Amino acid sequence: MVGHLLRLKLTLLRNGLRRSPWQLVGMAFGGLYALGLVGALVVALVLLRRADPELAQTVVVLGGSAALLGWGIVPVAASAVDMTLDPSRFTTSAIPMRQLLTGLALGGLIGIPGIATALVALATVWTWARGPLPAVAALVGAAVGVLSCIVLSRVVTTATASLAASRRFKDASAIVFMVPLVLMGPIVAGVGRGVSASTGFLPELAGTLSWTPLGAVWSLGGDVAAGRPVEAAVKLLVALATLAGLAWCWKLLLERALVNPPYAGSGSRKGGKLGLLGLMPATPAGAVTARALIYWLRDPRYAGSLVVVPLLPILLVFQGSRTGDYGTLAFAAPLAAFLLAWSISADVSYDNTAFALHLATGVKGADDRLGRALACLAFALPVVLIFAVGQCFFTGSWDALPGQLGLSLGILFTGLGLSSVVSARYTVTVPLPGDSPFKKPPGNVGQTMAVQFAGMGILGLLLLPEIVLRIAQLVTGNVLFGWANLAVGLFLGLGLFVAGVRLGGKWLDARxxxxxxxxxxxx
Amino acid sequence: MTAPHPGPHSDPVGHTGPVPALSIRGLAKRFGGKIAVDGISLDVPAGSFFGIVGPNGAGKTTTLSMATGLLRPDFGTAVVHGVDVWARPLEAKKLMGILPDGVRLFDRLTGEQLVTYSGLLRGMDKDVVAVRVGELLEALDLAPDAGNLVVDYSAGMTKKIALASALIHAPRLLVLDEPFESVDPVSASNIRGILDRYVGSGGTVIVSSHVMDLVQRMCDHVAVVAAGRLLAAGTVDEVRGGESLEDRFVQLVGGRNHTEGLEWLGTF
Structure with missing residues (x-):
């Protein structure tokens, strides 16, 4: 039975790849990335063999604890756990629980994260190959440790399955997870600084962790090598008890989950609240604007890109605080303008087949285009203005404001116009409605790349006047260039915006x- | 699919009766190497309740998509109340209410918002939309959930809200692709009541289905489609010729009707 489950997992994996060669490409990239990471870690662990035992022990225990913690946290945060062997699908097959558990646990090993963790864990055997006994201890530790990782992730996903099935939780977790991802740079730098400031504290931390369920399993090799067999034996007991406890929890949770499938319902609410649809003018374009704005707020795929915007200046300020030069802040307004304007170039792709409603109701193409662009403009314009003014306020160089505004508004208007044309004609692969914003579905990756690059190239060309004027101002320091830029950004930008909406509308009507x-x- | 060949109803020249609600001529569509619709011609009389039946993959959805302006045909024309769908699409779409099968909805809107949205998209007056949305939600038993997001609706509720979106502008022709799929019996009978009244007041309804019983009871005209071709069309009584529609359908489609084998199924 366990063999059947493993074969099923492999078959599913193979058939998934067969569906589209691009999925294979994606997996190959993921594999290469993982291979690089695993390679680096394995080399580090092999080199650690010659290092001082205490250092090696510290590194292995801390790294192992972090891995175990990661297996527990990531599936919830990213709601991206691999559910190809979803236990609830086996409800009707009457598989004995023990075999189901073993099969699912080993099945969890098949896949990039599982294999990578197993390889790195096995490399610790080499680290402790300072004698036969330490190596055996490390091997036992690695095996139990990897199993613990997988069982822990299953416990966590099973426990949160009913939570994760609710749409609200999925939406919220997707957006919340975006924040640390965007701030990854500062976070890593901060943690790095903290760690290097307190290196003396790390061995102590590792020592403490090695007595806890998190670290015990990774400390076996080191303890045996250091000649502390009794401690190692106690830690082995801790590790085995951890694994057994986790497995027991999983079994209980799974038994409950199999007979109580997750229920994603919610109470019923009467209507009467039209929200933005009631506020906007009752025209087709107004309705599209209202609908698009509702989506910007309610759909995590849109809201995710909204979350990035306020984080942008934070990132740039952080960058500036490290170098002491806040010049990079000048990028905040143009960058935000570009990100927001370009984001609607995939608008119709985000609609997916819901776009059929626009087609069935016979909305004029120009109304469709205008509505979507205005929705984006409704918040992008204030954001860009605030960023541009804020930057001058922060740096005190008010001379830069007109040119900065001209460039940013030029990017915003031109970008919206171009996006209106692009999304009227070309689709790109985006996460499906209801999916996590991090999930890229297999699709025509080639066209997506081509559309993105060509679009950005054309945007660069259309923006040449503003860019040239901005550079001229920076070089000569003449404010006149700035005022000229403001005029060009406003009028040329608005002209291109109108032209884009018209052309996009015409293409949409035709195609x-x-x-x-x-x-x-x-x- | 070399040339659109005339179907049984191909009579565009000698047509003297009233303008049909929908008139399609030689519609054909190919997806890659597979011919989905192979030259279908059909007249749907105004004021009729018209059923289109056929096995899975017969080309029903493809035909209806081409007739309603959602999918461009490779060959053929579709005319709604005298307006060519593909030459004057915006005008033709004003006359039609469409419930497509297998497309998503803007499901992050509440049910009420979605129906309002489809009314406003058609350029209707705000107050008229508000009144009609209320009545439609009430009639389709959706009022208690009007404020919930459509993404949280059950399959049947989703069908009903899509139907409401298709009805909001009081179209002259309703094209409903599988309108009763996963709709509960009470709601289904409500919907039938609404549609009957609509046909009684001069509207035309086209439904596709593979539930023969339903079509026989509900429709006055029927067309049988299989493998992308029209096998029979006319009033329900003409097509079934004294038999039940289901038996006639199986004869026409030529489905295998053997129940031998599977003896072990009784051995427990």
Missing amino acids: GPELLAQLTINR
């Missing part, structure tokens, strides 16, 4: 059905 057909394929 709406073809666009829907493309979306149907991407579905």
Whole structure:
């Protein structure tokens, strides 16, 4: 039975790859990335063999504890755990619980994260190959440790399954997880600084951790090598008890989950609240604006990119605080303008086949384009203005404001115009409605890349006047260039915006059905 | 699919009766190497309750998509109340209410918002939309959940909210692709009541289905489609010719009707 489950997992994996060669490419990239990471870690662990035992013990225990913790946290935070062997699908097959558990646990090893963890854990055997006994102890530790990782992740996902099935939780966790991801640089730098400031504290931490369920399993080799067999034996007991406890928890949770499938319902609410749809003017374009704004707030795929915007100046300020030069802040407004304007170039792709409603109701293409662009403009314009003014306020160089505003507004208006044209004609692969914003579905990656690069290239060309004027101002220091830039950014930008909406609308009127057909394929 | 060949109803020249609600001629569509619809011609009389039946993959959805302006045909034309769907799409779409099968909805809107949205998209007056949305939600038993997001609706509720979106502008022709799929019996009978009244007041309804019983009871006209071709069309009584529609359908489609084998199924 366990063999059947493993074969099932492999078959699913293979068939998934067979569906589209691009998925294979994606997996190859993921594999290469993991291979690089695993390679580096394995080399480090091999080199540690010659290091001082205490140092090696500290590194192995801390690293192992972090890995175990990661296996517990990541599945919840990213709601991205591999559910190919979802236990609830076996409900009707009446598989004995013990075999189901073993099969699912070993199945969890198949896949990039499982294999990578196993390889790195096995490398610790080499670290402690300072004698036969330490090596054997490390091998036992590695095996128990990897199993603990997988069982822990299963416990966590099973425990939160009913939570994770609720749409609200999925939406919220996707957005919340975005924040640490964007701030990864500062966080890593901060932690790095903290760690290097307190190196003396680390061996102590490792020592403490090695008595806890997190670290015990990783300390076996080191303790045996250091000649503390009794301690090692006690820690082995801790480690085995941890694994047994986790397995027991998993079994209990799974037994309960199998007979109580997650229920994602919610109470019913009466209508009467039209929200933005009631506030906007009752025209087709107004309705599209309202709908798009509702989506910017409610759909995590949009809201995710909104979360990035306020973090942008934080990132740049952090960058500046490290070098003492806050010049990079000048990028905040243009960058935000670009990100927001370009984000609607995938608007129709985000609609997916819901776009059929626009087609069925016979909305004029220009109304469709205008509505989407205005929705983005409604918050992008204040954001860009605040960033531009804020930067001058922060650095005190008010001379830069007109030029900065001209460039940013130029990017915003031109970008919105170009996006309106691009999304009227080309679809790109985006996460499906309801999916996590981090999940890229297999699709026409080639077209996505081509559309993105060509679009950005054209945007660069269209923005040449503003860019040249901005550079001229920076070089000569003449404020006149700044005022000229403001005029160009406003008028040329608005002109291109209107032209983009018109052209996009015309293309949409002519090729709406073809666009829907493309979306149907991407579905 | 070399040339669109005339179907049994191909009579565009000698047509003297009233303008049909929907008239399609030689519609054909190919997806890659597979011919999904192979030259279908059909007239749907105004004021009829028209059923389109066929096995899975017969080309029902493809035909209806091409007739309603959602999918561009490779060959053929579709005319709604005298307006060519592919030459004057915006005008034709004003006359039609469409419930497509297998497309998503803007499901991050509440049910009420979604129906309002489809009314406003058609350029309707705000107050008219508000009144009609209330009545539609009430009639389709959706009022208690009107404030919930459509993404949290059950399959049947989703069907009903999509139907409400198709009805909001009081179209002259309703094209409903599988409208009763996963709808509970009470709601289904409500919907039938609404549609009957609509046809009684001169509207035209086209439904696709593979529930023969339903079509026989509900519709006055029926067309049988299989493998992308039209096998029979006319009033329900003409097509079934004294038999039940289901038996006639199986004869026409030529499905295998053997129940031998599987003896072990009784051995427990």
